[in-house]
């Protein structure tokens with residue numbers, strides 16, 4: 001995982017408090033400020049900080065009201081919140097934890113306690129993010145796994161309703177992969193799957209283009225804002241990128257080289273559908289590609 005600075009949003013109505021917290025934490029994280037509750041919610045959405053230090057007593061809205069907004073918003077609900085308060089009151093403290101706060105820092109600030117608490121939470125947040133990333137990556141090929149695919153496909157189908165163009169979903173199967181493994185060994189089979197994933201990486205350049213390992217030798221590609229022609233071009237570039245790797249396959253009936261079959265479906269913006277329906281149609285088109293002799297693309301519009 002790349003190394004980047006974590007972001008902390010400091011929310012406090014008193015300038016002196018914001019200044020002290022900034023001085024204590026500016027070497028550990030990128031600091032953003034909000035001076036009231038309204039600004040806090042707005043800046044949390046805009047900057048997506050890793051951690052929020054949230055003052056409890058503020059003139060416009062209390063920290064307890066602010067955290068409810070943050071925890072009720074799907075976008076910001078996972079941001080960690082530490083309450084900052086002068087009240088050493090256990091009822092208040094309990095309420096803060098009930099509302100989803102993860103810790104308390106008390107005023108007047110004790111420098112080493114503030115730093116230790118914040119650093120501990122930033123470290124936990126960093127580790128949680130890393131685990132989350134690992135949980136979404138296919139260990140063999142390094143591209144996304146099926147779990148991540150489920151999330152992306154659901155999100156992209158929702159986004160597709162807002163786009164003018166279509167969403168392309170392509171299911172890809174390696175031709176004669178069993179005879180490949182049987183004859184060249186599983187090590188060679190794994191290496192071939194890695195090279196296929198590399199071909200996807202070489203060709204897919206737009207930020208939302210997505211590739212995942214779907215199962216054993218099956219892959220899935222999602223191309224938002226696409227068309228039949230655009231999808232055909234991308235797929236032919238992938239096929240070419242794979243052919244350039246010249247993976248010899250003497251036990252294939254489709255070619256001398258390792259090849260892929262592809263079933264692709266284009267979902268229009270007006271077509272409300274589920275990931276399962278889209279995958280089912282892509283799978284039928286993939287089946288046709290195999291029936292037609294493999295090493296080819298069968299592409300069609302999604303049919304209601």
Ligand SMILES: [Mg+2]
Nearest residue numbers: 013055057058
């Ligand atoms: Mg205050």
